[in-house]
Amino acid sequence: MIQFDRVELRYPGSPAILRDVSFAVEEGSFQFITGASGAGKSSLLKLMYLGLKPSRGRLSLFGENAEAISRDGIPALRRRIGIVFQDFRLIPHLSALDNVALPLRIAGARESAIREYVPELLEWVGLSGHLDALPHTLSGGQQQRVAIARAVIGRPQLLLADEPTGNVDDGVAVRLLYLFEELHKMGTTVLIATHNRALVERFSYSCLNVEDGRVSMVRGPGMRRPVPRPVGDSPAERQRGG
Numbered sequence: 444m445i446q447f448d449r450v451e452l453r454y455p456g457s458p459a460i461l462r463d464v465s466f467a468v469e470e471g472s473f474q475f476i477t478g479a480s481g482a483g484k485s486s487l488l489k490l491m492y493l494g495l496k497p498s499r500g501r502l503s504l505f506g507e508n509a510e511a512i513s514r515d516g517i518p519a520l521r522r523r524i525g526i527v528f529q530d531f532r533l534i535p536h537l538s539a540l541d542n543v544a545l546p547l548r549i550a551g552a553r554e555s556a557i558r559e560y561v562p563e564l565l566e567w568v569g570l571s572g573h574l575d576a577l578p579h580t581l582s583g584g585q586q587q588r589v590a591i592a593r594a595v596i597g598r599p600q601l602l603l604a605d606e607p608t609g610n611v612d613d614g615v616a617v618r619l620l621y622l623f624e625e626l627h628k629m630g631t632t633v634l635i636a637t638h639n640r641a642l643v644e645r646f647s648y649s650c651l652n653v654e655d656g657r658v659s660m661v662r663g664p665g666m667r668r669p670v671p672r673p674v675g676d677s678p679a680e681r682q683r684g685g
């Protein structure tokens with residue numbers, strides 16, 4: 444699904460952040476991206492959603508060479524990707540509900556479906572009392588959960604999440620990981636950049652570790668240890684069933 448082949452990334456006037464990086468992300472995989480602050484995790488994700496171009500080397504996404512994708516082709520490609528930005532990037536004049544509904548509206552979903560699924564998902568992430576809230580009236584952790592709901596609502600082929608649990612407590616972080624797992628079970632390839640060692644250990648997926656400009660794969664045991672499931676089925680499960 445994603446292939447890096449001898450990729451280098453250099454910001455103007457700086458030494459290379461990533462050097463000679465080669466790896467592949469298989470379709471249907473679930474991986475963490477780990478590494479110290481400033482190691483290059485966000486930069487790696489930006490390359491993956493074509494927010495940055497490699498300074499050298501070749502990157503392909505969904506089987507297409509990134510260099511061959513025209514500017515006009517990028518929006519269509521991004522519609523296949525759910526992105527949780529580190530700084531959320533919610534639309535300030537839209538309510539939580541309308542922010543989350545946006546990808547569905549862009550995809551031409553029926554308003555009746557939007558009215559059914561969006562409140563359900565916001566309830567699942569603990570925001571049922573905030574459907575009409577504007578982003579600036581929400582806490583950082585609440586805004587982060589709106590951003591996550593917006594990224595997953597359209598069941599993207601690929602989910603790229605940059606520190607998606609950075610602003611929430613441990614219990615909520617685990618619950619959000621369950622949501623990513625539900626999406627993964629429906630076929631989404633999931634990549635999550637995180638500092639949260641406890642979460643990485645608890646969920647035991649493989650890691651792409653970024654260190655000294657290099658990316659190495661640290662294998663997890665394959666399947667995570669069994670952990671309790673959230674009460675009831677998730678909106679994602681019900682969406683699949685219905």
Ligand SMILES: Nc1ncnc2c1ncn2[C@@H]1O[C@H](COP(=O)(O)OP(=O)(O)OP(=O)(O)O)[C@@H](O)[C@H]1O
Pocket residue numbers: 454455457460478479480481482483484485486487
């Ligand atoms: N737009 C930019 N221009 C110049 N340098 C940048 C830019 N963005 C990031 N960098 C530098 O690239 C390096 C990697 O940054 P990046 O944000 O990718 O790291 P990170 O691992 O995601 O860090 P964190 O965990 O703190 O979010 C850092 O040294 C940072 O200062």
